[in-house]
């Protein structure tokens with residue numbers, strides 16, 4: 447009910463009468479009043495004026511289920527929503543839920559991760575209130591080899607979602623980091639559970655630095671946050687809503703073909719290292735070349751210094 451009240455209050459810049467709220471939600475005036483009191487305790491500032499009703503004057507930057515449900519515009523993503531104040535890793539939590547049968551579109555969001563995971567076994571710093579730490583459970587009818595492309599799809603959704611929510615232009619560093627002025631603002635970790643030749647579930651985990659002010663010394667030269675770039679603190683919930691809406695659209699289009707054919711042009715336009723010299727950290731040996739863009743399987747095509755073409759399927763590419 448708190449989500450419904452918030453939705454109504456957010457949709458109306460003017461006062462919403464107590465009667466409108468009661469009738470709209472089919473509950474008593476006392477129930478509405480109690481919910482309003484609880485929202486105020488959570489940090490919402492709600493003006494209450496006799497004979498006029500209620501008006502929301504400010505919302506806190508909280509990632510509670512009522513707050514997220516009041517802003518989510520996605521159709522199925524977040525239909526099942528778990529919001530946690532603290533967890534080890536939203537990817538772990540989403541995996542646990544998936545193993546218990548959670549449906550496609552289940553979303554897990556946490557205010558803080560105590561064991562946030564990055565790619566290649568690295569840690570992902572995820573302090574309270576500083577960012578968006580969220581994971582989606584997907585159950586695509588794809589072959590396991592196709593699942594790595596979901597990471598690229600998520601990268602596009604993040605870049606588009608950030609643009610939609612806060613108007614900041616970010617770009618993709620292949621395969622899926624979102625960067626602003628070359629500094630990382632978002633990382634994506636996709637994990638999958640398979641059974642023979644089919645996918646049981648995929649967990650797409652997205653970490654976006656939103657209000658981070660100080661990064662650890664080793665990250666400071668290469669990391670940034672939305673608020674550092676825009677020079678003001680930001681609310682996280684609308685960014686989550688925009689990324690979820692974009693992900694739903696890109697994912698739906700991706701499933702039609704199951705490869706990147708549809709997205710090659712768009713992805714390559716978002717690619718920060720396109721036509722730039724890159725260093726490919728291949729297990730068989732590091733080499734340099736020029737990144738040309740992705741192919742339909744999502745591999746990065748690199749023109750080596752000797753003129754030959756290499757297709758980088760996985761691995762690390764640095765500038």
Ligand code: BTN
Nearest residue numbers: 535562563564565633634651653
């Ligand atoms: C990377 O760039 O190394 C990937 C970072 C992925 C971080 C996100 S935060 C939400 C989800 N839960 C995790 O433990 N990791 C991902």
